[in-house]
Amino acid sequence: MASGGQTVLQFPQAxxxxxxxxxxxxxxxxxxCFVRRPDQAERVIGTLLGSVLPDGTVDIxxxxxxxxxESSDQVALDIDYHHNMxxxxxxxxxKEVIVGWFSTGFGVTGxxxxxxxxxxREVPNPVHxxxxxxxxNLGASIKAFVSVNLSLGDQQLAAQFQEIPLDLRMVEAELVGFDILKTAMVDKLPGDVEGMEATMERLLALIDDVYKYVDDVVEGRVAPDNNIGRFISDTISSMPKLSSEAFNTLVNxxxxxxxxxxxxxxxxxxxxxLAEKLNTAAQIL
Amino acid sequence: MANSGARSFLQVAATEEVAPPLRVVQIEGLVVLKIIKHCKEFSPALVTGQLLGLDVGSVLEVTNCFPFPIREEDEEVEAEGANYQLEMMRCLREVNVDNNTVGWYQSTLFGSYQTVELIETFMNYQENIRRCVCIIYDPSRSNQGVLALKALKLSDSFMELHRTNNFTGEKLREKNLSWVDIFEEIPIKVSNSALISAFMTELEPDTPVNQCDYERLQLSTHPYLERNMEFLIECMDDLSMEQQKFQFYYRNLSRQQAQQQTWLQKRRAENMARKAAGEEPLPEEDPSNPIFKPIPEPSRLDGFLINNQIANYCNQINGVAGQSFSRLYLMKALHES
Incomplete structure (x- = not known):
């Protein structure tokens, strides 16, 4: 984006x-919405709702x-629709208020x-x-921008879009399970036991990984990393020390x-x- | 197949009248997320929303949904609610969302959804749309790392019975309907558009463990089980109340029958005496007598619903306990190794 070559060009830091x-x-x-866009439209735009958290993070x-x-140089937005919705x-x-707007497409356009x-005008400092x-670019690029004023000395020159860091909160998606969300068709929702099985398999794989790493370090195949070592020892020490008997009684x-x-x-x-059967038996009699 | 090609439109139209039974509910991932968001945000309050989609043969596709505001028992608000619904449908139609109601979703707590209200809502929907479904999401169960999503419909035979509102034992026996047959659970399929699946594959974080795993491995299931047991006990109390109602009814019924018998015998003896005296016999029935008034039989619907609830709680307890077993054995194995 705008690369100011002159020293007086100021980028506000706030x-x-x-x-x-x-x-x-x-x-x-x-x-x-993009899949369902009208025939002639090339992109969809819309409103983002959410809230601004106390620490200044915009929660979309x-x-x-x-x-x-949209034509070559002008955009007409259905403002009535926007307000109704x-x-x-x-x-x-x-509690959900306007925090900005979205558009499909790569980066900012004219x-x-x-x-x-x-x-x-709807909300101060919206997020785009x-x-x-x-x-x-052969990748799913999701970007967020805010408008930043560009000024030359005291003079207001223009506004530029500045990219801001975006945090993808995938926890909710994880709750549903990526396996369900990323494939085109899932025939059956996973039940209690299947889910537990998958979790256990993952846990086992993790333990195997740790074992392998420790063995490799001990035998000198991999350079030891103190950080990883500390993590492993933290994990092990977080297990409460119980005598075998106490543990057994607990489990039993x-x-x-x-x-x-x-x-x-x-x-x-x-x-x-049984009651059901008795009821049917009563009919026969 | 040559024959079927030559069929007239009339024939085709006639055959299409017979709708195939609903076999699968196909939900978009978007709808799943929307339902979860709405139900979770307002939990423990119970919320509802409308499902939009398409009815294709034996598959009901749910492609979008929108939430309802929390309902208040006020007529003015109710009218506003209807307005809201229309407005929302109109708005969604403008962005090419399927504009066809296929049912509703609601949140539940510990799976206690089998209520008379649910049945009534279902009957209301059923009047307007031929095929509708109710999706139930349980936020409390999701904390165990389970996607507690269920699609339900009322069985046809139950709906027929409900229309006549006749839940006497005789009628139920005639229809051979038991409490298991009230609700039908329909298998759920989840579908995603290619675009979304591309995005999700790209965005899936590369960690071997996710939130779901943490929750599944949580050792403490006691609060959940305790609540479940509490509900179960409450249900048991309700069930015994229902049974008392029936006992009361049967006691009354047999007392009435005995009274009728004695009255009849008296009347017969009297008639014999009158016959002997050469007089006209009195009729053997007397509708004006209060002992001939039929005692209304209490509806069995409540009992059936409570039975369903109990079965549901039992299933949940079984499921959670089963999970805890594997967890405990896992812990034991880890401790030993």
Whole structure:
């Protein structure tokens, strides 16, 4: 972006420590809107909702597309639609306010400044999020920008888009499971046992990795790294030191508790089905 | 197949009237995330929202959804709610979202969703749309690292019975309907557009462990099990209340029958006497007598629902306890090695 060659050109530093945090739902929604865009449209734009956290992070939690018309040098946004949708969204969650706007495509384009101006009137210092749905650089590039004033001495020259760090909050996606979200079609939701199995496999793989690493270090195949060593020793020391007996009683007590519960619930179920059978027997008689 | 090609449009139209039964609910990943976001944000309050999508043969595609504001028992607010719904549908249609209601979603706590309200909402929806589904999400269960998403519908035979609102034992026996047959669970499929799957593959963090694993390996399941047991006990109390109601009904019924018998015998004896005296016999029935008034049989619906609840809690306890077993054995093995 603008590389000021002159010494008097000033970049304000105040807003550069701003970061944005984006939830996976926003990406999903924007992609969906892009897939459903009108025939002639090349990109979709829309509003980002969320909140500004006390530490200045912009938390982007929700979004909706706004219809627009674009020609070579002008952009017409459906402002009525924008306001209607906003008031509807606010009815559900009043805590989510406008924090910026999004557009698909790679980086900032010409019309972006105009739309950014419009959003600046809705909310001070909006965030501009771009999602590259065309995979221009063979990668999923998601970027966030804020507008920064560029001034020459005291004179206001222009505003430029400055990229700010973006934090992808994938925790929610992890809760659902990436296996479900990244494949085109999943036939069955994973149940309790399958999930547990996958987790255990991963844990086992991790333990194997650590074993291998320790063995390699001991035998001198890999240069030791103090940091990793400290992590491993921290992990091991975080396990409470219990005598074997105490541990066994602990585990056995828990097991017995669970067994009791299992027994209780099974007996209840049996009762229910027995009652069911009695009911059917009564019909036959 | 040559024959089928020559069929007239009329024939095709006639055959299409018979809708194939609903087999699969296909949900977009977007909808899953939206539901989870809405339910989690407001948990422990229970929230609902509308599902939009398409009805394709035996598959119900859910392609979008929107949340409802938290409902308040106020008529003015209710009207506003309807407005909100229309407005939202209109707005979504403008950005080419499928504009067809296919059901609703709701959050639940510890799987206690089998209520009369759910059935009534379902019947309401069913009146307007031929095929609808209810998606249930349980935020409390998700803390265990399980994606607790369920698609439910009422069974056809139950709906038929509900329309006549006749839940007497006789009727149920006739239909051969038991509490297991009220709700039908429909398997869920999750689909994603190619664009989203590309993004997700690209953005998936390269860590071997994720949040879900942490939660699955949490050793403390006691609070969850305790709550479950509490609910189970409450249900048991409710069930015994229901049973008392029935016992009361049967006791009343048999007392009434005995009264009727004695009355009938008396009347017969009287008639015999009248016959002997050469008089007209009195009728053997007397509708004006209060002992001939039929006692209304209590509805069995509540009992059925409670049975369903209990079965559900039992399943949950079984599931969680099973998981804890594997966890405990894992811990034991780790400790030993």
């Amino acid at each position: 807003s550069t420590n701003l970061t944005a945090r984006i939830h996976p739902l926003v990406i999903f929604n924007i992609c969906d 939690r929700n979004s909706y597309a706004v219809p627009h018309n 906003l008031s509807s969204q606010q009815k559900v969650n009043p 019309g972006s400044a105009l739309i950014h101006d419009f959003y600046s 999020l771009t999602i590259d749905t065309g995979f221009t 007590d828990s097991l017995q508790d669970q067994l009791l519960l299992l027994y209780l619930s099974s007996i209840t179920r049996t009762q229910l089905s």
